[in-house]
Amino acid sequence: MAGVDYLADERNKAEFDVDSMKIVWAGSRHTFEVADRISKLVANDPAFRKDDRPMLPRKELFKNTLRKAAYAWKLITELRLSEEEASKLRFFVDEPAYTDLHWGMFVPALKGQCTDEQQSKWLPLAYKMQIIGCYAQTELGHGSNVQGLETTATFDPQTDEFVIHSPTLTSSKCYHTVEVLCTWWPGGLGKVSTHAVVYARLITDGKDHGVHGFIVQLRSMEDHKPLPGITVGDIGMKFGNGAYNTMDNGVLTLDHVRIPRDQMMMRVSQVTREGKYKQSDVPRQLVYGTMVYVRQKIVADASCALSKAVCIATRYSAVRRQFGSQNGGPETQSAHYRKSYTGLIQVIDYKTQQNRLFPLLASAYAFRFVGEWLKWLYTDVTQRLAVNDFSTLPEAHACTAGLKSLTTTATADGIEECRKLCGGHGYLCTSGLPELFAVYVPACTYEGDNIVLLLQVARFLMKTVSQIGSGKQPVGTIAYMGRVEHLLKSRCSVQRAEDWLNPSQVLEAFEARAARMSVSCAQNLSKFSNPEEGFAELSADLVEAAVAHCQLIVVSKFLDKLQQDIPGKGVKQLLQAVCGIYYLSLLHKHQGEFLATSYITPKQAALASDQLRALYSKVRPNAIALVDSFNYTDHFLGSILGCYDGNVYPKLYEAAKKDPLNDTVVPDGYHEYLKPLLKQQLHSAKL
Numbered sequence: 001m002a003g004v005d006y007l008a009d010e011r012n013k014a015e016f017d018v019d020s021m022k023i024v025w026a027g028s029r030h031t032f033e034v035a036d037r038i039s040k041l042v043a044n045d046p047a048f049r050k051d052d053r054p055m056l057p058r059k060e061l062f063k064n065t066l067r068k069a070a071y072a073w074k075l076i077t078e079l080r081l082s083e084e085e086a087s088k089l090r091f092f093v094d095e096p097a098y099t100d101l102h103w104g105m106f107v108p109a110l111k112g113q114c115t116d117e118q119q120s121k122w123l124p125l126a127y128k129m130q131i132i133g134c135y136a137q138t139e140l141g142h143g144s145n146v147q148g149l150e151t152t153a154t155f156d157p158q159t160d161e162f163v164i165h166s167p168t169l170t171s172s173k174c175y176h177t178v179e180v181l182c183t184w185w186p187g188g189l190g191k192v193s194t195h196a197v198v199y200a201r202l203i204t205d206g207k208d209h210g211v212h213g214f215i216v217q218l219r220s221m222e223d224h225k226p227l228p229g230i231t232v233g234d235i236g237m238k239f240g241n242g243a244y245n246t247m248d249n250g251v252l253t254l255d256h257v258r259i260p261r262d263q264m265m266m267r268v269s270q271v272t273r274e275g276k277y278k279q280s281d282v283p284r285q286l287v288y289g290t291m292v293y294v295r296q297k298i299v300a301d302a303s304c305a306l307s308k309a310v311c312i313a314t315r316y317s318a319v320r321r322q323f324g325s326q327n328g329g330p331e332t333q334s335a336h337y338r339k340s341y342t343g344l345i346q347v348i349d350y351k352t353q354q355n356r357l358f359p360l361l362a363s364a365y366a367f368r369f370v371g372e373w374l375k376w377l378y379t380d381v382t383q384r385l386a387v388n389d390f391s392t393l394p395e396a397h398a399c400t401a402g403l404k405s406l407t408t409t410a411t412a413d414g415i416e417e418c419r420k421l422c423g424g425h426g427y428l429c430t431s432g433l434p435e436l437f438a439v440y441v442p443a444c445t446y447e448g449d450n451i452v453l454l455l456q457v458a459r460f461l462m463k464t465v466s467q468i469g470s471g472k473q474p475v476g477t478i479a480y481m482g483r484v485e486h487l488l489k490s491r492c493s494v495q496r497a498e499d500w501l502n503p504s505q506v507l508e509a510f511e512a513r514a515a516r517m518s519v520s521c522a523q524n525l526s527k528f529s530n531p532e533e534g535f536a537e538l539s540a541d542l543v544e545a546a547v548a549h550c551q552l553i554v555v556s557k558f559l560d561k562l563q564q565d566i567p568g569k570g571v572k573q574l575l576q577a578v579c580g581i582y583y584l585s586l587l588h589k590h591q592g593e594f595l596a597t598s599y600i601t602p603k604q605a606a607l608a609s610d611q612l613r614a615l616y617s618k619v620r621p622n623a624i625a626l627v628d629s630f631n632y633t634d635h636f637l638g639s640i641l642g643c644y645d646g647n648v649y650p651k652l653y654e655a656a657k658k659d660p661l662n663d664t665v666v667p668d669g670y671h672e673y674l675k676p677l678l679k680q681q682l683h684s685a686k687l
């Protein structure tokens, strides 16, 4: 049966040009071509096999990751891959590794927080991987609260060095006396990194200047052993088989470790030879700059993880058939399935399946476009910072924090929903979904807990509301607050279901909801004499207002995308339908907020649901083509349920046969544990 495409009928139904949509998804023809070439390179190289991951014991799994990373680096250097190609290679290898932290956090921290002189020393080493670095900020006792970090870096003017020291607390009555180890969690720290950017409180002349970054060498360049004063190791197994256990998240204590003064990252502030603390003209918040960069990357990655899950669930939903009559069904069946499945319903045709699946498909596209926009915003803020324009930094922080929170929560929930959409087979490792979920779900926590980040957005919103009428005009993503008076009074003008396809109507609905929720929070806050107390008391409402603001950003960026010239037969029309599904499914889910803020009436909410159902019907024949547009190889998907040809059942059967448990027909342990048990029952039953 090799070569048969069981999804061919589905593919033939497409009403748009898939090749053009592939380019829209990739961002440009160039990006598409690079991704296509590199994904095939990886898929065709057995060195990048990954289907064995869930079965490998931790040590083997980890060694295998080291092998793959070294081999990838060899390819990168031998094939002289560009940075873009190398980064795609890492993406399609699809295995969390220490290299993510080296390239994704250590190098950006050096670039963002070191002086030019420091960069010229450290960056060439890091670029050639002659040193490997990680980002060591979180401590056992402090993660979200960065200001609360306890590691200290005390300047010693005698030797012109900093003494880096982890605190050792002795805890109180109810616990045993324990040494609380300092740094905990950094990826790449446990077993690999030779260096770390360590965040510590800077102390000069007995004065605490708050948290700063320092470059600390951890291991010998000769034999990889920890340097004196350093104790380092892995923190142990994490959630799921395979999954994020390819990463050596680590624990580190620093016992009066000395580093030269010039290993403090000195772009934001400096310590002179005499021990004087000096602050540059740049805002202190730039110490947090690496987090802004990575949050932006995480938003861009969310669409990749979600689209992967959606691709698996959509293809499988078209393959899977349940119920229906035996006398022929409404859909044209493919040759193979016609014989045995005539009349059975493809589960993708159930409206409930569509109502769960299509909003996720739409979210994948929405996150793709908002990710592209956020990358632009980040580039813009970086260029401004270079010429000492710090005006857009608060907005960049709010956007990266808020969108990181929104997209990772929706993606993690979406992957789990896709698993359920695949019924029982979704629970098999060979579906690819359990591992995808296990790898992805910590994104809701790392790089800022999602609730903590939404509270940052809420602070930004409350500040904006408090400045209304002060003459300071809100700009960018918060510009709608400048029209707050209108938004508080206006009413939705929708009269027919199709009116919900009008972009300006939709935008105003989302703006009015977000503005009204923020203003309501600000009014409630003003009733508290202590603003911090009020903020804590109202934090659940504030989080909801922040979500409404972030959803508005995603919707508005999708609508903006549709204003662009989008070539290809039917591509723009399909994207309009997908965008409609995105915002109408949000409107439906958060109906209570739209109704409670009185912008829409119950009748208008019902019309929105009618329009949403109409869009499901429009998207249904295009569903397979929409996920084909992601252009994922079977290797990258790593899922039998999502395989391109839809030949699911024989592949499931073959994979099950290969499970190590099936190496023997009688299991190991039979003689020790089963036979005696069965014998004993035989005796007592006198059989």
Ligand SMILES: CCCCCCCC/C=C\CCCCCCCCCCCC(=O)SCCNC(=O)CCNC(=O)[C@H](O)C(C)(C)COP(=O)(O)OP(=O)(O)OC[C@H]1O[C@@H](n2cnc3c(N)ncnc32)[C@H](O)[C@@H]1OP(=O)(O)O
Pocket: 076, 082, 083, 086, 087, 090, 099, 100, 101, 103, 104, 105, 135, 137, 138, 143, 144, 145, 146, 147, 187, 285, 286, 288, 289, 291, 292, 294, 297, 298, 393, 394, 397, 445, 446, 447, 448, 449, 452, 456, 459
């Ligand atoms: C050749 C090439 C080879 C190719 C290989 C390619 C390899 C792949 C490349 C890339 C891959 C990239 C992907 C990376 C993968 C990542 C894996 C996961 C890694 C996970 C790492 C981590 O988790 S690191 C630790 C992260 N920790 C956190 O996020 C902590 C969360 N807490 C905070 O952010 C903050 O402390 C807080 C904001 C919550 C604190 O709040 P608080 O109110 O106390 O604020 P402060 O007093 O500290 O600050 C007040 C003031 O500052 C503003 N502000 C806060 N944060 C920022 C910021 N980040 N930027 C700008 N401004 C900020 C805040 O709004 C306040 O402003 P005011 O105006 O004063 O109100």
Ligand SMILES: Cc1cc2nc3c(=O)[nH]c(=O)nc-3n(C[C@H](O)[C@H](O)[C@H](O)COP(=O)(O)OP(=O)(O)OC[C@H]3O[C@@H](n4cnc5c(N)ncnc54)[C@H](O)[C@@H]3O)c2cc1C
Pocket: 101, 135, 136, 137, 138, 141, 142, 143, 144, 145, 184, 185, 186, 187, 244, 249, 442, 445, 446, 447, 448, 449, 450, 451, 452, 455, 539
């Ligand atoms: C897989 C993984 C990889 C990581 N990699 C790194 C790394 O490379 N480098 C590094 O430095 N760190 C790393 N971390 C650590 C990570 O950044 C922190 O775990 C994260 O910032 C959350 O902080 P926390 O653990 O202190 O959570 P906590 O703050 O303890 O959160 C616990 C709960 O308290 C709530 N909460 C906390 N503060 C507030 C508040 N102010 N208001 C309301 N609710 C609140 C949270 O919402 C959450 O529900 C990693 C973590 C993971 C899971």
